Amino acid sequence: MDDRLNSLIDFIDISDKVIDIGTDHAYVPIALAKRGNTKLLATDVHENALNIAISNIKYNGLENVILTKLSDGLDNIDTSLYDTLVIAGMGGKTIINILNKDRLKLECINKLVIESNDSLPIVRESITNLGYKLKREKVTHVGNHYYVTMEFLKGKSILSEEVKLLGIFNKSNREYYEYLLNYYNDLLSKVPSNLTDRISEINLNIKYLNEYINNI
Numbered sequence: 001m002d003d004r005l006n007s008l009i010d011f012i013d014i015s016d017k018v019i020d021i022g023t024d025h026a027y028v029p030i031a032l033a034k035r036g037n038t039k040l041l042a043t044d045v046h047e048n049a050l051n052i053a054i055s056n057i058k059y060n061g062l063e064n065v066i067l068t069k070l071s072d073g074l075d076n077i078d079t080s081l082y083d084t085l086v087i088a089g090m091g092g093k094t095i096i097n098i099l100n101k102d103r104l105k106l107e108c109i110n111k112l113v114i115e116s117n118d119s120l121p122i123v124r125e126s127i128t129n130l131g132y133k134l135k136r137e138k139v140t141h142v143g144n145h146y147y148v149t150m151e152f153l154k155g156k157s158i159l160s161e162e163v164k165l166l167g168i169f170n171k172s173n174r175e176y177y178e179y180l181l182n183y184y185n186d187l188l189s190k191v192p193s194n195l196t197d198r199i200s201e202i203n204l205n206i207k208y209l210n211e212y213i214n215n216i
């Protein structure tokens, strides 16, 4: 288990009843089961991935604790016995599509633990619009990549522009903010001058990043 997966586990309570969507090797539910979670469902849209998950679960002797299901998002899943979704290691568009497809299936889901490969502002905004409040985030640095794990709890909220763009301010994220500032400054020097909307968006990120860094 690398630090990214350990971060996901940290957001789950032992009493949470968890569906891990896009489980792949089932590393997350296996770690949760070993830690004491007893209600776990591992799903994947690809049969090959789910078969690997099933053999890993069996190898660990956890087939009585972790159920498995082949499913595109929540399509084949009865969510009513669960209260928590984990969706990690997927693109933002896929994550949003899964959550938007059948909102009735989210009625019993109180917690979402999300780790998106991209489009973090759109993910934050879309999930807020679904009636969840961004509660906590954790930035994990693995290799040369920063991963952001987000925890949403059911509830209405207003997402400020800076939190939508950069996440919840955290003094321990200085290195991450500096990395983003370099990234956006570099991008600004490369964007064609006719893309005015893109330039405004980059400048807004730079403004908020400077504010975040100055507050550390």
Ligand SMILES: C[S@@+](CC[C@H](N)C(=O)[O-])C[C@H]1O[C@@H](n2cnc3c(N)ncnc32)[C@H](O)[C@@H]1O
Binding pocket: 021, 022, 023, 024, 025, 043, 044, 045, 046, 049, 071, 072, 073, 074, 087, 088, 089, 090, 094, 098
């Ligand atoms: C890169 S892996 C991430 C695995 C694991 N969640 C993690 O964070 O390490 C993405 C997995 O999501 C699955 N996946 C992609 N789209 C999906 C969908 N619509 N529904 C369920 N699983 C999906 C893929 O088959 C793949 O196994």
